[in-house]
Amino acid sequence: MPPLLLYLLELRFRAFFRSLRYLVQRDPFGLILAVSGIIAIVVFLGNNIHRPPVIAIIIALHSGVAQVIHNLRKDVPFLASLDIAPKVVFLWEYCILALPSMVLLVFTAYPITTFAPILISCIFAILPPFAASALPSGWTNTTLVRLRSAWRQVFMRLIPPLAFEWWGGLRQRGGMIFILWTGALLLAWQPFLLSIFLFFLIITPIEFYGMGEHRSMAKALYHSPAQFLLLKIKHGFRCYALLLTPPVALGMALDIRQNLASNGLDGMWEQMLIFGGALAAALLVSGLLATLCVLAKYSFYIEGLPFMFAVSSVVVLTLATLWHPYISVIGLGVSFSFLIPKATKRLRIEFL
């Protein structure tokens, strides 16, 4: 391993331990809750290690965290100026990040999946990060640019004017969201592929909440913590619903059409009920995502911590508990009981 790469990894470890030390000093209760949550999830995953959905959850957790970290990277020019290939650095960092997932996957019913986090790490390392410093070099004067612009213009008209996370996020990641949204619509007839696209459509906008806006922007909307948080959740819900509902509706409609074609009109009302249920679930997930993102954002609002990482970890870890009916109740309960008082207190301190 080149000495510079070794030193860079050492710096990352030092930074991580400094962050931990900072947390121990500033917010020991929050740290205990976060560590307990992580341990609880790991123990739970360990106890259910032979069940196939657990494999998907572990892989999804790793890819979610890796995606968020990768897309926020701004060190490409800096690394290039140090004469080290950024992709090599990314690969090593993501492979180290993959170690906990790999350790868990070794004990599953399909140990071959141990290599999946490494594969995902390789894919992210190869892809260019969509960070603020990255420039839209790949999207130059093509039909795709026009299509993306047209889609963005229509989508942005439907976004509330004060949902600045989404305005900024879509300007920055519009291309990616466009690809994911279009892909989800085009592949709506294939439930497995649709669910993959929906997964990335869910986790990509989490990044939008990882950039703490300037206090003056937030203060202009602030009257009380409850009013402010509800307003932001309402905005987030509308945007998430716009993203998730059309592909889910189309997927369900195609599924119903197929079922009706094979079974006739016998089960039509049941099918319609399922369709309504799926739409309600999409809206419920949108609401939940918006609530988690907003609460996580304002719980860690403008602190010296790796802010984005804190927000995404809370949201992704809570989402990971949703696959199980009982665990989801505990996961949501713990998250909300941690986030609501923390966000309220933080807002009171910021805007007193």
Added chain:
Amino acid sequence: MLDIRDISVSYGTHRIFTNLSATFAKGAVHGIVGSNGAGKTTLLRTLAGMIPVQSGTITLDGEPLTTKEYALLEIEPFFYPRITGSEYLRLFQFKNLNFNGEAWNRLFALPLEDEIATYSAGMKKKLALLGIIGVKPRVMLLDEPLNSLDFDTSYVLMDTLRLLATHGITILISSHIVEPLISVCDTITWIAGEQDIRHFCSSEFPTLAARLRPQGHEAQIALVKRLLSDSSHEESEAR
């Protein structure tokens, strides 16, 4: 010699440069001026390979410019979170084994054992400058280096740049104000538009300064006066 030949650059469908050509002599300090949005940062980032050129070539002494040969100081330099000043400077030792960060720090007296997050904007810029100066690249690209620097440091930096130029380093400095560049630069390039790039040698600097002097701002001042009186009128009506 740094040679830019017929480069065209655009952001999506928005053209920044069309067939831009310029030559920057070796071992000299070159200024780049222009109003906000003229393309100064874009030019430096293009030279640093961060923005792809759609056509044209960038060469250093006849060979394509590579990352080993330049160092770029960005307007907001990048730092890894939660690292100290000395840890940051040590990164540059891997590029230049002879670089002694502690020794170079006598220039700015920064608290290197502190985390960079505790530094002011000016201190961060000084730290990034130390890294760039220390590696002694063949081409130094400095984007608005004087922003957020105090008065004394600006003078120290200017004299340091002149000394570096005498060691054969080609230095490009961008600024939106021409006055600080006049004392240090050998040539100044004025980016006046997409295809309107003008070069001035030191004897022509007074002409350039005269041309860039703000003119006709009376209309803007009149507008501000009107807006202020309108808003106070509205406030009194609301009361």
